[in-house]
Amino acid sequence: MSPPLGFEESFGVGKVCKLIKHYGYTQSQADHAMFYKHSNEGKVAILIVYVDDIVLTGDDCNELENLKGKLAEEFEIKDLGALKYFLGMEFARSKEGIFVNQQKYVLDLLDEVGMLGCKPVETPIEPNVKLQPTEAKNVKDRDCYQRRVGRLIYLSHTHPDIAFSVSMVSQFMHAPRPEHFETVYRILRYLKGTPGRGLLFKS
Known part of the structure; x- marks a missing residue:
């Protein structure tokens, strides 16, 4: 992310923040908007970001909660709960699975x-x-x-x-x-x- 207006001088010329990578996440080469982090137990946490919309998913519940806390320290965020709508796609969960x-x-x-x-x-x-x-x-x-x-x-x-x-x-x-x-x-x-x-x- 680029520094916001007013921070350029203290931030340093030509520098950028790599916030998600700083938390130990790896950027996907298949989709540059996706970041993932594997735990020692073989679990994974995935973050997908599109402008100001973020989706968190994966089976590493502890890491996902930690990540939400870290993001809340940096930004004003709101947890909207289970995914229902993202980029024009609607998601519905049932016992059968996930319908998109x-x-x-x-x-x-x-x-x-x-x-x-x-x-x-x-x-x-x-x-x-x-x-x-x-x-x-x-x-x-x-x-x-x-x-x-x-x-x-x-x-x-x-x-x-x-x-x-x-x-x-x-x-x-x-x-x-x-x-x-x-x-x-x-x-x-x-x-x-x-x-x-x-x-x-x-x-």
Whole structure:
């Protein structure tokens, strides 16, 4: 973390705080927002941080409590209890396991594009559809297309049923044409009929 305004002179030029590493945590190379610490008993504590949202998890309950205390000394934090919502993903626990979905994210996206009242379709893409590249003069609303496809890419984390169709439309991010938009709208109409679909991680 960089020093806050007003601390630069006393902090020293070019220095940064490595708070989480200072507590003995290792930064994951697979995801730089994740830090972990293994105990001698083979247990693990994991911290995931995204701007000012933090998730703590793992089976090392003592370390997790210690970490919460250390973070509370450095920052004003609030423990929200068991994870329910994080970065557009909803988490529900039951005896069966943990169910993850993005229903609110789907409904917000449909509302944003004016399709909350659209008629759903049963498949995310028409069979045997072949999308063609665009000639430079026919490119339409590239920024809008990129935003919508980007939102769909994020949705495919909990909706593997749209992964294939999203991979198809994402090939035309640099130069979309009307039929590419139509395929995106088809995916959105499919999502209208399946907003609560998600993944179950069994106990």
